[in-house]
Amino acid sequence: MSAPVEDLDRIMAVMTTAFPPDYGEAWNRRQVSDSLLIGRTRYGLIDAQGRPDPVDASSTAGFFLSRSIFDEEELLLFAIAPACRRKGLGDCLLRRFIDEAREMGMSRIFLEMREGNPAGILYRKHGFQQVGIRPGYYRSLEGDRISAISQELRL
Numbered sequence: 001m002s003a004p005v006e007d008l009d010r011i012m013a014v015m016t017t018a019f020p021p022d023y024g025e026a027w028n029r030r031q032v033s034d035s036l037l038i039g040r041t042r043y044g045l046i047d048a049q050g051r052p053d054p055v056d057a058s059s060t061a062g063f064f065l066s067r068s069i070f071d072e073e074e075l076l077l078f079a080i081a082p083a084c085r086r087k088g089l090g091d092c093l094l095r096r097f098i099d100e101a102r103e104m105g106m107s108r109i110f111l112e113m114r115e116g117n118p119a120g121i122l123y124r125k126h127g128f129q130q131v132g133i134r135p136g137y138y139r140s141l142e143g144d145r146i147s148a149i150s151q152e153l154r155l
């Protein structure tokens with residue numbers, strides 16, 4: 001799946017605001033477009049009303065980016081713009097992602113997140129369970145080591 005330029009704009013509009021700069025989690029435009037050329041990579045968008053087709057970059061509230069191998073899908077990036085948070089949009093987009101994965105015949109979704117990220121609360125609400133930990137995997141700009149938590153959802 002490659003993305004039209006307009007969708008790259010929509011993804012990057014959220015990417016540049018959504019991730020805290022301390023951990024280097026945001027991807028640049030080239031990383032996103034290259035990942036979408038690989039195949040078995042897909043993305044989804046959401047606007048502030050919960051619709052999947054934002055009219056332009058400025059009305060894009062969130063996105064996900066994922067990659068599948070056989071019947072397993074990895075959620076690589078998932079974000080809602082700061083101005084649009086705590087309104088149920090992350091919940092809506094995650095539910096859509098999971099439903100689509102199920103329809104595509106996936107049997108397992110996998111993701112990795114920084115320990116302590118509040119996103120973990122949302123993931124747990126959708127049934128994700130911790131399956132591993134990589135101690136000190138991430139390093140913040142201040143040099144602090146933060147563990148990576150692996151989570152899975154069996155479909």
Ligand SMILES: CC(C)(COP(=O)(O)OP(=O)(O)OC[C@H]1O[C@@H](n2cnc3c(N)ncnc32)[C@H](O)[C@@H]1OP(=O)(O)O)[C@@H](O)C(=O)NCCC(=O)NCCS
Nearest residue numbers: 018078079080085086087088089090091113118119121122
């Ligand atoms: C994580 C994220 C996607 C949540 O998006 P959101 O639209 O605010 O989420 P929702 O409004 O749908 O929240 C649904 C539930 O998740 C939980 N939740 C979400 N954000 C939370 C937070 N900051 N603190 C505590 N609980 C939170 C709550 O239970 C919430 O329900 P409630 O609002 O009724 O209490 C968003 O904060 C984000 O983009 N963070 C930065 C990027 C990131 O870290 N992505 C995940 C990478 S692994």
